[in-house]
Amino acid sequence: MSLLDTHMVGAARERLKLTQARMRENNARFGAWFNRIMPKGLYARSLIIIVTPMVILQSVLAFVFMERHYNTVTRRLSAAVSQDITAIADLAVSFPTPEDQERIRQIAQTTMGLTIDFQPGERLPPPGTKPFFSILDSAFTGELGKRLGRPFWTDTVGRSNLIEVRVQLDGTVMRVFARRSQAYLSNSHIFLVWMVGTSLVLLGVAIVFLRNQIKPIEALADAAIAFGKGRDVSGFRPRGAREVRGAALAFLEMRRRIERQIEQRTTMLAGVSHDMRTILTRFKLELALMGDTPDTDALRKDVDELQSMLEAYLAFARDDTGEAPVVADIARIIDDTRFNAERHGAKVTASFTGDPMVMIRADAFRRCLANLAANAWRHGTRMEITGTRDDRWLIVTVDDDGPGIPAAKREDVFRPFVRLDNARNQDAGGSGLGLTIARDAARSHGGDVSLSDSPLGGLRAMVRIPV
Numbered sequence: 473m474s475l476l477d478t479h480m481v482g483a484a485r486e487r488l489k490l491t492q493a494r495m496r497e498n499n500a501r502f503g504a505w506f507n508r509i510m511p512k513g514l515y516a517r518s519l520i521i522i523v524t525p526m527v528i529l530q531s532v533l534a535f536v537f538m539e540r541h542y543n544t545v546t547r548r549l550s551a552a553v554s555q556d557i558t559a560i561a562d563l564a565v566s567f568p569t570p571e572d573q574e575r576i577r578q579i580a581q582t583t584m585g586l587t588i589d590f591q592p593g594e595r596l597p598p599p600g601t602k603p604f605f606s607i608l609d610s611a612f613t614g615e616l617g618k619r620l621g622r623p624f625w626t627d628t629v630g631r632s633n634l635i636e637v638r639v640q641l642d643g644t645v646m647r648v649f650a651r652r653s654q655a656y657l658s659n660s661h662i663f664l665v666w667m668v669g670t671s672l673v674l675l676g677v678a679i680v681f682l683r684n685q686i687k688p689i690e691a692l693a694d695a696a697i698a699f700g701k702g703r704d705v706s707g708f709r710p711r712g713a714r715e716v717r718g719a720a721l722a723f724l725e726m727r728r729r730i731e732r733q734i735e736q737r738t739t740m741l742a743g744v745s746h747d748m749r750t751i752l753t754r755f756k757l758e759l760a761l762m763g764d765t766p767d768t769d770a771l772r773k774d775v776d777e778l779q780s781m782l783e784a785y786l787a788f789a790r791d792d793t794g795e796a797p798v799v800a801d802i803a804r805i806i807d808d809t810r811f812n813a814e815r816h817g818a819k820v821t822a823s824f825t826g827d828p829m830v831m832i833r834a835d836a837f838r839r840c841l842a843n844l845a846a847n848a849w850r851h852g853t854r855m856e857i858t859g860t861r862d863d864r865w866l867i868v869t870v871d872d873d874g875p876g877i878p879a880a881k882r883e884d885v886f887r888p889f890v891r892l893d894n895a896r897n898q899d900a901g902g903s904g905l906g907l908t909i910a911r912d913a914a915r916s917h918g919g920d921v922s923l924s925d926s927p928l929g930g931l932r933a934m935v936r937i938p939v
Contacts, residue, residue, distance in 0.1 A: 515686045522678050530667055546656055550612040553655040556584045557648055558619045561639050564646055587649040594645040596625045596638055612655050688712030692720050699727055745782050752779055803828035806859050809841045818849035826861030830939050832917060840913035843906040844933045848872035852930050866939050874930035882923040886911050
């Protein structure tokens with residue numbers, strides 16, 4: 473292969489690659505556009521799956537009927553009437569006497585169903601306005617023009633059930649009236665009415681059937697969402713098709729296993745904490761009897777630290793989903809959080825905008841803010857608590873001027889018992905559960921807690937829950 477051939481092959485390959493890349497890009501754009509316009513719900517998509525083939529099938533049937541049957545029959549009927557009119561015109565020219573014209577009129581009336589009138593000395597009127605879309609006018613006028621060979625004038629729209637034709641003969645005008653049904657397939661609408669009517673009935677049946685099939689799936693989705701938010705799903709039961717029932721039974725079994733696991737964890741931690749509280753109480757009594765010495769003061773601090781850690785374990789093990797939601801004043805909760813932070817020596821500013829009355833689990837939300845504020849004042853000296861509420865969301869942010877947390881490790885601090893080396897939550901009294909409890913409380917409301925950089929130079933903790 474010569475150098476020129478090699479160059480041409482290489483150029484062709486490059487063009488082919490460029491064309492393929494453009495095709496992939498166009499396909500991606502079309503897919504993105506199609507996904508945007510398509511409905512997202514299963515019910516709407518199922519209806520489209522049923523309705524689209526039905527509409528396409530009816531469109532094809534209607535086209536075939538109109539093109540093959542309706543148009544063909546209309547043309548043949550128009551050809552038959554135009555042949556009769558041509559024959560009558562030829563007879564009228566061959567037998568022009570009044571007696572012959574009367575005989576022709578009778579023959580046309582009795583054998584052809586045509587009403588004929590002769591107008592001596594008349595001329596054809598000027599052509600009228602043709603209808604914009606009329607199969608009858610185009611077919612009948614075309615067939616008559618091919619056969620008659622004389623000047624003529626037609627009116628296919630002047631009267632609802634008659635067609636008028638005027639033919640210029642020698643010195644006279646022959647006016648012919650024919651029934652519209654003779655040249656036009658007038659009952660075609662019956663086919664369309666039956667087709668559309670039966671389609672609407674079938675569509676109604678499909679909508680009812682689909683609705684009954686989609687309801688169990690929607691109930692399963694609602695139950696899963698409610699269970700994920702810690703709400704009661706006692707009214708849920710398996711319904712619908714076999715596959716949907718299987719998924720519902722699997723969900724119920726999964727819920728039972730999770731609830732049993734949570735109950736076992738709670739019972740274990742509560743038992744351990746109770747036993748350790750008993751021992752701590754004995755420690756406190758013994759320290760009280762020993763009097764005040766430098767050694768006993770250090771032991772008291774250790775006991776107090778262990779007591780706070782036990783309280784954190786109990787808070788983590790406590791099932792807050794059993795708390796009933798109430799309408800609480802978020803502004804007051806934020807102000808209480810500010811007051812508790814100031815007691816620990818932090819400089820705190822707090823503000824709230826919007827309607828402060830929100831349906832929440834008050835104790836869980838209060839504990840969430842308290843843990844975020846405690847995490848802030850332990851590692852900083854200045855705090856800002858800001859709350860906003862709109863029609864959809866309640867957002868509370870806690871900013872501080874502490875050292876912050878690296879972005880790569882911000883999700884790790886939400887795991888239970890995780891304390892980062894040289895990080896914010898590596899303090900003497902921390903248990904590694906504060907942020908975990910805060911996120912669990914937010915998610916029990918259907919929201920979440922996220923961490924980001926603070927305008928104060930430290931960390932921003934944002935609580936975002938739906939209202």
